[in-house]
Amino acid sequence: MKRSVALTFAVLMLVFVVGAAGQAQVPAPQRGGTIRVGITQEILNLDPHVATAFSSFQVMDLIYESLLRLNTRTLQIEPNLAQSWTVSPDALTYTFTLRRDATFSDGSTVDASDVKYTIDRILNPNTKSPQASFLAPVNEVTVVNPFVVRFTLKQPTASFLSLLTGPSRGIIPVNFEDKIGDPRVKALGSGPFVLAEFGPGSVRLTRNDRYWRKDAAGNKLPYADAVVYRVIPDPATLRAAVRAGEVDLIIGFGVDITAARALQGAEGLRIMSTPDLTYSLVGINDSKAPFSDVRVRQALSLAVDREQIVQVVYGGRGTVGGPIPPTLEEWKPVPAARLPFYRRDVNRAKQLLQQAGQGSGVAVKMMPIPTVPEAVQLAQVLKEQLAPAGFNVELEQVDFATFLARWRGSNFDTFVSLNGGSIDPDIHLSRHITTGGSTNVFKFSSREIDQLLDQARVSTDSSKRAEMYGRVQRLIAEQVPFLFIAYADLFAVSRTQVQGFVLSSTRTMTPLAETWLSR
Amino acid sequence: MQRYVAQRLVLLIPVMLIISAIVFSLMHLIPGDPAQVLLGFENTDPAQLEAVRRDLGLDRPVYVQYGRWLGKLLRGDLGTSVRTGRPIRTLVAEAFPFTLELATYALVLAILIAVPVGTLAGTTRSKAADGAMQTLTLFGLSLPAFWVGAMLILLFSVELRWFPVLTYPALAEAPLANLRGFFLPALTLAVPNAASIARMVRASLVAVRREEYVKVARAKGLREVVVVRRHMLKNALIPVVTLIGIVAGYLLGGSIVVEQVFAIPGVGRLGLQAIVQRDYPVLQAVVLMVTGLFVLVNLVVDIIYVLLDPRIRYA
Numbered sequence: 004m005k006r007s008v009a010l011t012f013a014v015l016m017l018v019f020v021v022g023a024a025g026q027a028q029v030p031a032p033q034r035g036g037t038i039r040v041g042i043t044q045e046i047l048n049l050d051p052h053v054a055t056a057f058s059s060f061q062v063m064d065l066i067y068e069s070l071l072r073l074n075t076r077t078l079q080i081e082p083n084l085a086q087s088w089t090v091s092p093d094a095l096t097y098t099f100t101l102r103r104d105a106t107f108s109d110g111s112t113v114d115a116s117d118v119k120y121t122i123d124r125i126l127n128p129n130t131k132s133p134q135a136s137f138l139a140p141v142n143e144v145t146v147v148n149p150f151v152v153r154f155t156l157k158q159p160t161a162s163f164l165s166l167l168t169g170p171s172r173g174i175i176p177v178n179f180e181d182k183i184g185d186p187r188v189k190a191l192g193s194g195p196f197v198l199a200e201f202g203p204g205s206v207r208l209t210r211n212d213r214y215w216r217k218d219a220a221g222n223k224l225p226y227a228d229a230v231v232y233r234v235i236p237d238p239a240t241l242r243a244a245v246r247a248g249e250v251d252l253i254i255g256f257g258v259d260i261t262a263a264r265a266l267q268g269a270e271g272l273r274i275m276s277t278p279d280l281t282y283s284l285v286g287i288n289d290s291k292a293p294f295s296d297v298r299v300r301q302a303l304s305l306a307v308d309r310e311q312i313v314q315v316v317y318g319g320r321g322t323v324g325g326p327i328p329p330t331l332e333e334w335k336p337v338p339a340a341r342l343p344f345y346r347r348d349v350n351r352a353k354q355l356l357q358q359a360g361q362g363s364g365v366a367v368k369m370m371p372i373p374t375v376p377e378a379v380q381l382a383q384v385l386k387e388q389l390a391p392a393g394f395n396v397e398l399e400q401v402d403f404a405t406f407l408a409r410w411r412g413s414n415f416d417t418f419v420s421l422n423g424g425s426i427d428p429d430i431h432l433s434r435h436i437t438t439g440g441s442t443n444v445f446k447f448s449s450r451e452i453d454q455l456l457d458q459a460r461v462s463t464d465s466s467k468r469a470e471m472y473g474r475v476q477r478l479i480a481e482q483v484p485f486l487f488i489a490y491a492d493l494f495a496v497s498r499t500q501v502q503g504f505v506l507s508s509t510r511t512m513t514p515l516a517e518t519w520l521s522r
Numbered sequence: 523m524q525r526y527v528a529q530r531l532v533l534l535i536p537v538m539l540i541i542s543a544i545v546f547s548l549m550h551l552i553p554g555d556p557a558q559v560l561l562g563f564e565n566t567d568p569a570q571l572e573a574v575r576r577d578l579g580l581d582r583p584v585y586v587q588y589g590r591w592l593g594k595l596l597r598g599d600l601g602t603s604v605r606t607g608r609p610i611r612t613l614v615a616e617a618f619p620f621t622l623e624l625a626t627y628a629l630v631l632a633i634l635i636a637v638p639v640g641t642l643a644g645t646t647r648s649k650a651a652d653g654a655m656q657t658l659t660l661f662g663l664s665l666p667a668f669w670v671g672a673m674l675i676l677l678f679s680v681e682l683r684w685f686p687v688l689t690y691p692a693l694a695e696a697p698l699a700n701l702r703g704f705f706l707p708a709l710t711l712a713v714p715n716a717a718s719i720a721r722m723v724r725a726s727l728v729a730v731r732r733e734e735y736v737k738v739a740r741a742k743g744l745r746e747v748v749v750v751r752r753h754m755l756k757n758a759l760i761p762v763v764t765l766i767g768i769v770a771g772y773l774l775g776g777s778i779v780v781e782q783v784f785a786i787p788g789v790g791r792l793g794l795q796a797i798v799q800r801d802y803p804v805l806q807a808v809v810l811m812v813t814g815l816f817v818l819v820n821l822v823v824d825i826i827y828v829l830l831d832p833r834i835r836y837a
């Protein structure tokens with residue numbers, strides 16, 4: 004669903020790194036072959052700045068490149084199309100120097116005017132890019148010389164570099180549409196692969212021979228000749244396809260704990276997992292009685308047994324977490340056990356409801372997002388857990404478009420869904436929680452939290468920022484804009500001959516450039 | 523006869539118009555629209571939503587939207603998909619061959635299974651054999667396609683590796699591989715239809731069993747095989763043809779479940795996606811096509827009737 008965009012100055016847990024790396028002695032990569040990837044979601048649109056479906060990003064990850072990228076293992080910001088950058092002392096001007104050897108797949112050089120064209124396109128209201136709100140801090144992009152481009156910001160924005168990563172900020176050539184036609188079905192980027200065929204139920208990408216990146220030994224990337232994405236909507240069929248060797252890798256929606264369990268021990272398969280930045284949540288309509296009373300929201304939080312949810316819904320493969328993902332130690336995540344209202348306490352929940360004048364019980368409608376199977380299970384478990392405290396939950400099963408419409412219009416009591424996380428706490432939190440935030444469908448508003456998040460956003464001192472995020476977590480736990488439930492582990496399953504693929508918490512497919520098939 | 527066919531073809535036009543109007547209004551009555559699906563979960567900016575709506579013409583009253591769609595249709599333009607920007611003509615042209623082959627294959631399999639099974643059940647004197655067939659067909663009717671499909675994949679593709687999963691080469695390029703690839707989905711689709719056709723064959727055979735002409739045939743000393751084939755089946759199959767026609771109509775509409783389970787990008791999946799994404803013009807095109815095919819198949823059945831039964835005449 005949502006895409007994590009992100010930056011970190013974080014030093015991540017060792018476990019995290021080892022979990023993703025799968026070490027041992029690495030044999031020499033072999034060139035050639037076609038990597039077949041099975042996904043469940045239909046691929047609809049390949050316009051990097053307009054597409055919103057996760058499957059679109061899975062494909063565009065290999066076609067489009069942004070100025071910066073996240074290291075798939077450490078999640079550190081790294082140079083990409085920009086090889087270096089400087090920041091002015093007032094943190095309002097960022098100057099990027101581009102590498103000179105990057106070209107689009109049509110042979111033209113990626114230069115500063117392309118960068119300006121890209122950002123202008125995203126910000127142009129006619130593009131109607133859902134990404135525009137992320138780049139709102141940008142005041143202007145100017146071309147200094149063909150390989151130097153300068154961004155000026157409206158206000159200091161600590162998360163700024165992370166906003167320049169990922170295919171949704173993918174650099175496109177000047178006069179993009181004139182060159183290729185409709186970017187929803189055609190593509191032209193500087194990434195390791197080019198779009199060869201966009202057919203019904205599948206997308207074929209072939210190697211971009213002009214691609215600039217090389218591996219540590221100086222070999223040109225990518226290793227594979229082609230990558231094919233096959234859409235297999237049914238998760239059971241998807242699992243059967245990887246078992247039968249019809250696809251080499253299955254990843255994304257539908258590849259969850261159920262898949263990991265079903266395929267555990269199957270011959271010729273490798274199961275990968277990593278902690279996720281995406282979290283499950285219970286959205287609450289904070290503007291509507293009785294949830295407009297913070298005590299009712301606190302009671303709701305107290306009535307939930309998050310540990311049991313991790314066990315029952317995620318088969319123990321996940322972590323109960325608060326507003327900051329437990330993996331992002333840099334930002335001092337407060338363990339859930341120490342956050343107020345996070346430990347189940349039915350009696351206290353009842354007392355709070357009593358004080359709020361809701362002692363006779365609260366009727367709650369709960370709408371799980373239909374595209375995420377765990378969300379429905381989670382809602383069912385919640386219905387049971389919430390009952391003893393006096394919440395009488397009625398599940399509302401709606402279809403995807405209805406869910407979206409009601410989400411957007413804040414037309415719900417509560418909903419169960421996932422929020423795409425980010426390694427930058429500002430992007431992770433602000434848009435959902437600050438007053439008038441771009442995805443604050445909860446209609447939550449707290450001046451204290453707004454001020455703290457605003458200060459943290461413009462602070463360029465990362466230790467001060469971390470301290471502010473430490474405080475804001477407790478405030479969020481007390482004010483309960485919505486319920487953070489858990490950060491479930493992310494899974495992928497590959498055939499054992501697939502080498503070099505890294506499952507990243509950012510869910511990026513870019514490691515496929517360095518993936519090869521052993522024969 | 524020709525006049526009758528012409529009349530039926532002309533009637534097709536109002537039928538399709540009415541159906542398309544109903545579908546158009548139903549789609550607009552349910553919550554959600556393509557503009558919202560396009561924008562996803564990234565932001566809730568109402569101005570952006572309005573702008574996308576304006577682009578798609580969704581800000582106009584429903585009857586205006588319908589009129590515009592109809593106007594384009596009359597000029598032979600099915601329009602473009604809201605969600606993917608691809609011409610709907612292309613989407614349908616890509617999806618239909620999958621569904622057509624699947625439907626044909628399934629229908630052939632269903633008939634190959636149903637006629638012998640139904641004939642045996644309808645002519646046997648053994649109560650046990652008849653009962654067994656009845657039970658078997660009841661199972662066939664009751665098993666859900668998503669379960670049958672999943673089981674067939676697990677058994678024949680994963681364990682035994684007799685059939686590939688999800689390999690659907692073009693029939694013209696690789697006929698054998700194509701027939702192998704489509705076998706499991708076609709079988710899944712054939713099972714319930716075979717069961718219902720078999721039951722119909724049996725019931726109709728039982729009905730003609732006591733007819734005078736059957737007695738006469740037997741009295742003439744004809745062999746039982748000849749009695750069944752020439753005299754009983756020929757008459758008993760007339761109602762069966764109607765059922766087969768209806769089945770064919772349904773199959774051509776695409777099977778959402780089978781196409782989902784076997785990852786076949788056919789008409790059923792196209793229609794389902796159009797509903798999920800609220801891609802109005804795609805859904806309209808799919809419904810229009812399915813309606814047209816359904817009516818045409820029924821017309822063909824009526825014509826076959828005349829050929830099978832000389833007593834029937836259309837004035």
